[in-house]
Amino acid sequence: MTGYSLTEGLYLYPTPAGAYYAVSSEESDKPRQFLRKLLQHPTTPALNLENLQQLMGHDEEQKCLELLHHCQKLRWVQGLKSELEYPRGALEDILPDYLSKISENGKVLLADMQGFYLSTHGFPHEVAEELSALSAEIATVHERRSGLLVSNMGLNSHAWAIVDVFGNNQVGFWPLFIADNRFVIAIYGIPHFNQSEFVSLIWALSIRYAASGS
Numbered sequence: 001m002t003g004y005s006l007t008e009g010l011y012l013y014p015t016p017a018g019a020y021y022a023v024s025s026e027e028s029d030k031p032r033q034f035l036r037k038l039l040q041h042p043t044t045p046a047l048n049l050e051n052l053q054q055l056m057g058h059d060e061e062q063k064c065l066e067l068l069h070h071c072q073k074l075r076w077v078q079g080l081k082s083e084l085e086y087p088r089g090a091l092e093d094i095l096p097d098y099l100s101k102i103s104e105n106g107k108v109l110l111a112d113m114q115g116f117y118l119s120t121h122g123f124p125h126e127v128a129e130e131l132s133a134l135s136a137e138i139a140t141v142h143e144r145r146s147g148l149l150v151s152n153m154g155l156n157s158h159a160w161a162i163v164d165v166f167g168n169n170q171v172g173f174w175p176l177f178i179a180d181n182r183f184v185i186a187i188y189g190i191p192h193f194n195q196s197e198f199v200s201l202i203w204a205l206s207i208r209y210a211a212s213g214s
Helices: 016-023 029-038 049-056 061-073 091-100 125-144 147-150 196-211
Strands: 011-014 076-080 108-112 119-120 160-163 168-177 183-190
Touching: 011 029, 011 091, 011 196, 016 029, 016 049, 016 076, 016 091, 029 049, 029 061, 061 076, 091 108, 091 119, 091 183, 091 196, 108 125, 119 125, 125 168, 125 183, 168 196
Parallel strands: none
Antiparallel strands: 011 076, 108 119, 108 183, 160 168, 168 183
């Protein structure tokens, strides 16, 4: 007996912290694999043992419940009382609204690994182009110096920032790893990743680029 039990009538959904953990690194531990699979479902799956086994790749009930408990304890997953469907619509139509909600002043963009922006809110076109190109250059530097940053200094974050004289973030760059794709969110000012729109953003990208195999 594990001592764990499932609450009936709930649907599994990542929290903003869980969505961020799922895509913040290329590493693939068990919680991250579970959260990524969850974000590839077109609807929130019902909370039951069969779905957990499929999402976690385990047949053993105890391992599934222990992993769910671990994710719940870290507040990476939540139970909803009603089913949700993934954000439908063309990405160019739905992304600007989601992006606008995850920064304090609404200045934010989403760039791809080539340094081109997919969507932006609050930035003029010329600024968005330059920030997107900068994000790709930063990613190249990070990859080149990851041995120093991770192995020698223990800095596991992939995010970079331009700070003022007091160390306050002016512009931050946060990579999102989805399947074989790396995106970057660039934000002017304080990020607000703790919003439900951030989960919708990651869900929409996961369905488009991970679940579809693109």
